[in-house]
Amino acid sequence: DVKVTQSSRYLVKRTGEKVFLECVQDMDHENMFWYRQDPGLGLRLIYFSYDVKMKEKGDIPEGYSVSREKKERFSLILESASTNQTSMYLCASSFFVPRGGGNTEAFFGQGTRLTVV
Amino acid sequence: AQKITQTQPGMFVQEKEAVTLDCTYDTSDPSYGLFWYKQPSSGEMIFLIYQGSYDQQNATEGRYSLNFQKARKSANLVISASQLGDSAMYFCAMRGGVSGGYNKLIFGAGTRLAVHP
Numbered sequence: 684d685v686k687v688t689q690s691s692r693y694l695v696k697r698t699g700e701k702v703f704l705e706c707v708q709d710m711d712h713e714n715m716f717w718y719r720q721d722p723g724l725g726l727r728l729i730y731f732s733y734d735v736k737m738k739e740k741g742d743i744p745e746g747y748s749v750s751r752e753k754k755e756r757f758s759l760i761l762e763s764a765s766t767n768q769t770s771m772y773l774c775a776s777s778f779f780v781p782r783g784g785g786n787t788e789a790f791f792g793q794g795t796r797l798t799v800v
Numbered sequence: 801a802q803k804i805t806q807t808q809p810g811m812f813v814q815e816k817e818a819v820t821l822d823c824t825y826d827t828s829d830p831s832y833g834l835f836w837y838k839q840p841s842s843g844e845m846i847f848l849i850y851q852g853s854y855d856q857q858n859a860t861e862g863r864y865s866l867n868f869q870k871a872r873k874s875a876n877l878v879i880s881a882s883q884l885g886d887s888a889m890y891f892c893a894m895r896g897g898v899s900g901g902y903n904k905l906i907f908g909a910g911t912r913l914a915v916h917p
Contacts, residue, residue, distance in 0.1 A: 725806070728906050782831045
């Protein structure tokens with residue numbers, strides 16, 4: 684059974700703290716993604732990675748960084764948490780597909796609801 | 801830049817009837833993939849259907865079909881014979897773009913579907 688596992692379901696942090704959200708997949712996927720989900724805004728891409736040590740900015744990278752030292756693990760880092768980063772965070776992974784390739788559905792973790800107080 | 805637009809924040813349908821959820825996209829790349837996901841109230845993301853930009857026929861998966869109109873850049877999801885269990889949030893997504901070797905995956909804002917008995 685395919686699995687994407689996020690380290691926490693719920694997290695409460697204080698403003699200014701450094702926060703690490705961890706994501707691990709066991710499917711040998713090249714691609715990994717971090718999204719935040721807010722009502723009315725859908726899923727917005729923060730960062731993604733298509734290989735170890737490779738990262739690409741998504742649409743809302745400000746205030747976030749990522750780390751991918753091993754293929755199976757993709758970490759999202761909030762350098763100094765702020766209240767506007769209170770949100771649901773979703774990690775996903777998929778196989779890499781070259782240009783013109785076919786279906787590569789993404790598999791999602793269960794999400795981390797982060798509250799910054 | 802890539803963009804996905806879902807203009808219907810909420811829809812409702814009577815049980816056993818068909819419903820169409822709208823999705824338009826924007827990309828300058830001729831090679832891309834389109835996906836639909838379902839998110840029930842439990843929060844998990846469930847892959848429904850995929851359409852490649854070079855696919856000649858509309859994709860179908862059971863009660864789900866994708867009405868792909870390439871010239872209009874639309875990829876509407878059609879659910880036939882709606883069931884109460886179809887009540888959920890539905891997201892349209894697109895893979896493509898030069899970033900990350902054409903593997904960037906972005907989502908729309910979603911449409912909340914309510915199926916009434």
